[in-house]
Amino acid sequence: MKPIISIDLEALVFPEEKEAALKNIKLDINQGDFIAVTGGTASGKSLLLHAITSAAPKFYPCTIEGTVRVADRNVEEIPLCEMADYVGYMMQEPQNQMISRVVYDELGFGVANMNLSSEEIQSRVGEIMSFLSIQDFAHRYTDALSGGQAQKVVLGSILTLKAPILLLDQPAAELDPKTSSELYKYLSWLNKNEKITTMVVMDKSREVLKYADRVVVMENGTVKDYLSTEEYKNKYQQKEKTRRPIELIVDHETDIVKLLGTSHIYKGGIVGCKAIDFTLKKGDFTAVIGQNGSGKSTMLKLIEGLLKPTAGSIELFGLSVTKKNIGDLRRRIGFLFQNPDDQIFCSTIKEEIGYVLKRKDDSEAEKNRKIQDVLAFIGLEGSEEVHPQRLSRGQRQLLALGSVIISEPELIIADEPTSGLDESQSRLVMEKLLLLAQQGKTVLLVTHDLSDAKYFANRIVVMNRHELVLDFNADQMDCFTDDLIKMELM
Amino acid sequence: MINVKNWDPRLKLTWCLFLVLTALISRNMVLDLVLLLTILITEIITEKSLKRFKVIAILLLIAGSQVLIINLLFGRVGEPVWSWWILTVYNGSLIASLLGFLRICVITISAIQFAYNTDATDIAQMLIKWHIPYRYAMLVPITARFFPVMVNEYHSICDSNSARGVPCDTVMEHIRNLPAAVMPLIYRALRISNDASLSVELRGFGRYETRNFQKTIGLRPFEGIMILFIIMMYISIMLYIMFL
Numbered sequence: 151m152k153p154i155i156s157i158d159l160e161a162l163v164f165p166e167e168k169e170a171a172l173k174n175i176k177l178d179i180n181q182g183d184f185i186a187v188t189g190g191t192a193s194g195k196s197l198l199l200h201a202i203t204s205a206a207p208k209f210y211p212c213t214i215e216g217t218v219r220v221a222d223r224n225v226e227e228i229p230l231c232e233m234a235d236y237v238g239y240m241m242q243e244p245q246n247q248m249i250s251r252v253v254y255d256e257l258g259f260g261v262a263n264m265n266l267s268s269e270e271i272q273s274r275v276g277e278i279m280s281f282l283s284i285q286d287f288a289h290r291y292t293d294a295l296s297g298g299q300a301q302k303v304v305l306g307s308i309l310t311l312k313a314p315i316l317l318l319d320q321p322a323a324e325l326d327p328k329t330s331s332e333l334y335k336y337l338s339w340l341n342k343n344e345k346i347t348t349m350v351v352m353d354k355s356r357e358v359l360k361y362a363d364r365v366v367v368m369e370n371g372t373v374k375d376y377l378s379t380e381e382y383k384n385k386y387q388q389k390e391k392t393r394r395p396i397e398l399i400v401d402h403e404t405d406i407v408k409l410l411g412t413s414h415i416y417k418g419g420i421v422g423c424k425a426i427d428f429t430l431k432k433g434d435f436t437a438v439i440g441q442n443g444s445g446k447s448t449m450l451k452l453i454e455g456l457l458k459p460t461a462g463s464i465e466l467f468g469l470s471v472t473k474k475n476i477g478d479l480r481r482r483i484g485f486l487f488q489n490p491d492d493q494i495f496c497s498t499i500k501e502e503i504g505y506v507l508k509r510k511d512d513s514e515a516e517k518n519r520k521i522q523d524v525l526a527f528i529g530l531e532g533s534e535e536v537h538p539q540r541l542s543r544g545q546r547q548l549l550a551l552g553s554v555i556i557s558e559p560e561l562i563i564a565d566e567p568t569s570g571l572d573e574s575q576s577r578l579v580m581e582k583l584l585l586l587a588q589q590g591k592t593v594l595l596v597t598h599d600l601s602d603a604k605y606f607a608n609r610i611v612v613m614n615r616h617e618l619v620l621d622f623n624a625d626q627m628d629c630f631t632d633d634l635i636k637m638e639l640m
Numbered sequence: 641m642i643n644v645k646n647w648d649p650r651l652k653l654t655w656c657l658f659l660v661l662t663a664l665i666s667r668n669m670v671l672d673l674v675l676l677l678t679i680l681i682t683e684i685i686t687e688k689s690l691k692r693f694k695v696i697a698i699l700l701l702i703a704g705s706q707v708l709i710i711n712l713l714f715g716r717v718g719e720p721v722w723s724w725w726i727l728t729v730y731n732g733s734l735i736a737s738l739l740g741f742l743r744i745c746v747i748t749i750s751a752i753q754f755a756y757n758t759d760a761t762d763i764a765q766m767l768i769k770w771h772i773p774y775r776y777a778m779l780v781p782i783t784a785r786f787f788p789v790m791v792n793e794y795h796s797i798c799d800s801n802s803a804r805g806v807p808c809d810t811v812m813e814h815i816r817n818l819p820a821a822v823m824p825l826i827y828r829a830l831r832i833s834n835d836a837s838l839s840v841e842l843r844g845f846g847r848y849e850t851r852n853f854q855k856t857i858g859l860r861p862f863e864g865i866m867i868l869f870i871i872m873m874y875i876s877i878m879l880y881i882m883f884l
Contacts, residue, residue, distance in 0.1 A: 209838050234844035246835035251760060251785045260843035262852045271854060293788040304839075311843065456799050477807065485803035491831075492793075492800040495823040506805055539827060553804065 152222055153178035154315060154347050155202060159216035162201060162371075171197055171212070172371045181314070182345040184338065184361055186379070188352040188386075189368030190574045191542045195351045196242070198368065199317045202349075203239050204230060220315065234260055238308035239317045244300040244324070248292045253284070253303055256292055260311045278306045281336070297324035298442045305333070309340075316346055320353040324569055326441040326598050328638035334361055354573040354599065359383065398587055398608050401432040405468060406561050406592045407453055412462035414448050422448030423616045425462065430561075430594060435587040437595045437603035437624070439639060440613035446596045449613070450565050453594070454485050467560070484559035488566040490546040493553065499525070499541075500534035502549060506557045520556055528552040528582065544575025551582060561592045568602065580606050600639060612637065644686045649762040650769075651863045656754035658870045662877055663746035669735070671877075672742035679749050686757070696752055704741040711737040760784035765857045774851050782840075786832070793828045797821045 157177040161170035172194050179185060187195045200206040201218055204225035218225045220236045228236070241247060250256035257275045266274075279285045282302050287295065295303060301324055308316070316337070322330035338361035340346045350358050352365075359365070365382040367375040377385065407430035414422035423445035430436055440446050451457040452464060455476045464471045466479045487493050496502040503524050507517045525531040528548040530541075538549055547567055554562065564583060568576035576599075584606050587593045597603055603610050604627050612620035612630075614637050622630055634640045644652070659675055666672050683690055711733040718732025760781035767777035798808040801820050807813045808821075859867075 203842060205838055205842070209841070229847070230841045231844050231847040233842055234847075237842070239839075239842050241835060241839065243831075243835060245789065246832045247839035249782050249785055249836050249840055251781060255761070258854065259840075259845075262854060263844035263847060265848045265850060265852050268852060268854045271852060291788070292785065293792060307843065451799075454803055456802065480803070481805055483803070485800070487796070487800050487803070489796070491824060491828060492796045493804070493824075494827075495797075495801075495820050497823075509805060557805070 151180055153219075154181040154183075154221055155179040155349075156219040157198075157202070157216075159201065159214065159218065161215045162197070162206060162212055164210075164212045170371060172201060174372050175216075177366065177373055177376065179347060179349070181347050182341065183347050184341045184363045185347075185349045185366055186352045186358045186362035186364070186382075187349060187366045187368065188572075189374070191544055191572065193368040194371040195368050195572075196319050197371075198366075199239065199319055199349065199351065202315075202317060203233055203237050204228065205239075231263075234264070234311050234313060236313055237315045237317055238311050238313040240304055240308050240319065240321055242319045242323065244297070244304040245293075245295075247304050248300065248307075251291055251293075253290050253292055253295070254288045256303055257288075257306050257310060259307055264311075274310045274312070275306075278309050281309075282306050296442050298326065298329045301325060301333070302329075314345075314347060316340070316348045318349070319351045320572075321350060322357065323353045324442075326638075327600065327640065328441060330357055334358055337361065352572075354568070354571065354576050356387075356573075359387075398435055399433050399590065400608070404432040405465065406430045406432050406434075407594070408465040409449070409452070410463050410465075412449075412452060412459045412464055414452055414457050415460045421445075421616045422457070423452070423613070423618075426618050428611065428618055428621075430592060432560075432592055433587070433590055434609055435584065435593045435595070435607045436609040436611055437597055437607035438611045438613060439597060439600060439603050441638065442598075444613040445616040446613050447565055448616075449618075450485075450563050450594070450596055454483060454563060455480055481557065482560045484554035484557065484562045486547075486551055486554050486562065486564040486567050488569050490543065490550040493550040494538045494546060497537055498535050499530055499538055499549060502538055503552050503556055505553060524552045524556045527555070527585075529578075542575065544571050544578060547571065547575070547579050548582065551579065555586065555591075559591070561594065562586060564593065564595045566596050566598065568597065568599065576602070600634070612639070642686045644757045645759060647757075648857055648859050648863045649758045649766040650857075650859065651866055652754055652758050653766070654867045654870050656750050658874050659750035660747050662874060663743045663750075665878060665881055666743070667739070667881070669739050669742060672739065672746060675746045676742060676749070679746065679753060683753060692756055693749060693752065696748060700741075700745055700748060703744055704737075707740045707744070708734075708737040711740070761853065761855065762857060765853060765855065768853075769857065774853075775846050778845075778851075782836070786836075789832065790825070790829060793832075794821060794825055797824050797828075 157175050159172055159175040162172035163170045187198065189195050197206060200210060202220065202225070204218070206212050207214055208230050248256050250259055254275065257278060258271050261271045261274050279288055282305070284302055284306060287299060292303065301321060305321060322333050325333060334357050337348055337350070341348045350362070352358050359379055362379050365377050365379055366373055367377065367382070367386065407428070409426045409428040412426045413424040416422055426449060438446050438449065448457065452459055453466070455471060467482060469475060469479065471479060494502055496505055500521055504517055504521050507520065522531065525534065528551060530545065530549065530552070538546060541549060562583070567579050571579065580602055583593055583595065595607060604624055607624050610622055610624050610627060611618060612634070620630060620633060631640065659679060663672055663675055680690060712729050713727070715730055715733030715736055717736060718730045720728045721731045722729040763780045764777040767780065768774055798821060801817060802808045806817050806820055808817055
């Protein structure tokens with residue numbers, strides 16, 4: 151049987167780069183294979199998918215030595231707009247890939263380009279909508295979708311093309327465990343029943359390993375291993391994370407955050423969170439978990455003062471939050487956002503880290519010392535003059551953390567800081583947060599990843615349908631397994 | 641409520657152009673005022689509210705005050721009415737300012753009315769009817785999608801800046817902190833447009849000469865008559881202004 155994808159790449163080099171970004175890759179993938187692609191930061195996983203679609207070099211100029219063949223055709227000969235006959239490609243960050251205003255139009259965008267009849271377009275879109283259970287928001291605006299919904303819509307728009315190959319780059323990165331599990335089950339169904347060849351860049355949840363036949367392990371731009379899933383698990387998968395004993399000194403007398411019956415209703419009556427009673431003690435590392443849309447981010451924004459409560463009260467550092475003191479209280483909080491790019495706006499790493507110091511009266515020597523300390527902490531020493539956008543997403547998240555901790559906040563709030571990161575990058579960020587907690591900082595983390603919550607935090611708070619429903623010590627997690635399963639968080 | 645959204649975009653464009661062109665050739669404040677009132681009345685009839693002009697009204701008042709200041713300082717039309725040191729204010733400046741302000745109002749509000757009432761895909765359809773290749777016509781709906789996305793991006797950047805001690809609550813703070821928001825916004829815009837264009841191509845955009853939009857536009861008889869009527873009205877006003 152001839153492989154459906156055949157890669158024989160000696161080198162793929164970007165202009166003005168000495169090192170090849172991909173090198174010595176020989177890979178044959180048969181029709182109906184379900185392949186997981188994994189590897190460390192900048193190992194070339196996404197670039198491999200770009201090479202298969204011929205986006206590199208046609209969209210991202212580079213020189214290629216070797217060939218990539220899809221369905222026995224050299225991809226160089228296939229114009230990019232004809233690739234839809236062979237490949238459905240979903241990149242990271244689904245919101246960036248939608249170009250229609252309304253969900254229904256987005257789903258039909260590809261098939262409309264193929265000039266199919268209106269009946270055929272309606273039938274394909276209808277079929278995919280019912281399969282992905284997205285009929286409810288078929289007429290909603292695409293910019294109003296949550297991360298999970300956007301991911302489903304982009305996937306749907308690719309599936310309507312009925313291409314024989316699916317290439318998906320971390321398709322579940324922004325999904326909660328329930329939606330992520332549903333997505334992989336669906337991909338597996340397509341793979342088994344429709345014989346769709348599927349290649350998925352693995353995210354840190356590793357859920358894809360339940361369904362993949364083989365795993366491509368990448369390192370430094372080359373395929374290090376091409377193994378069956380069982381072989382991969384034996385060789386690479388670490389033992390299930392066990393709870394590590396965390397020694398945190400928690401001051402049970404001092405409240406850092408206190409929410410009393412706090413609610414927030416957005417414009418249009420959309421409930422953000424309701425009647426939250428929550429206290430965060432000094433030195434705590436608390437993880438807030440819950441499904442997409444459960445109200446976690448709203449709660450964090452209320453604490454940070456980015457939203458005002460519509461009912462109840464908020465106390466920070468023992469003081470009631472008012473319009474007058476919010477500025478001073480905010481200076482004692484460091485907020486790490488989900489997307490580091492929202493937080494980075496200077497042209498060098500040094501400038502970025504030192505941004506908040508501009509408002510302080512410290513001497514230049516003192517400012518430089520602080521910057522160097524933070525750079526050493528986040529592991530970016532020696533890169534002071536590098537442009538932040540040249541860093542990987544994980545490094546940019548660490549840079550954002552650095553720019554937050556330089557002002558020595560007493561409370562660090564992190565809103566899904568590992569979303570979109572692979573396992574190694576995400577571990578790096580979490581280790582730094584744990585280190586800060588061990589240094590006496592109070593950390594409030596929002597995450598989808600239950601294992602991160604269990605492994606790094608000392609307390610777990612669960613939100614469900616906009617309410618805080620569970621609050622327990624992380625080492626008691628096993629006692630709450632049934633509840634977590636009921637809420638589809640496990 | 642009349643559903644203007646379903647009307648042919650060419651009719652709405654003709655109406656908008658009529659208002660804009662009339663305001664441009666008019667030298668009469670009463671005519672400009674009538675045009676402005678016409679827009680507001682049609683808006684009330686179709687939408688039962690003037691809510692969507694709220695923000696632009698504030699901006700227009702700011703622009704109007706600037707026009708007034710510049711005219712009072714530099715206008716030399718009419719009789720001097722007030723003088724102090726090197727400054728002399730002429731009575732013609734006030735009239736010129738009001739005329740300018742009304743013109744800006746008519747042009748801006750009519751354009752906004754057109755944009756609000758016309759679906760971006762309808763505009764694309766209209767351009768296709770004018771034999772503009774669909775690859776270019778599609779830029780209109782793509783831009784319409786891009787705009788709210790960038791507004792959302794701007795808000796999240798402001799939230800993030802605000803969390804780092806850069807206040808972004810009042811209009812003045814927004815203006816003061818624009819440089820801190822612009823750079824990340826540009827990066828995000830470049831990244832989004834890059835990803836979007838690749839995703840569009842990989843879904844077969846531009847592969848065929850035509851594309852099935854699943855919807856076409858066609859002028860209904862009453863819309864054709866309305867277009868003719870608007871054109872005749874414009875010609876009449878133009879002749880009236882020219883020969884009066």
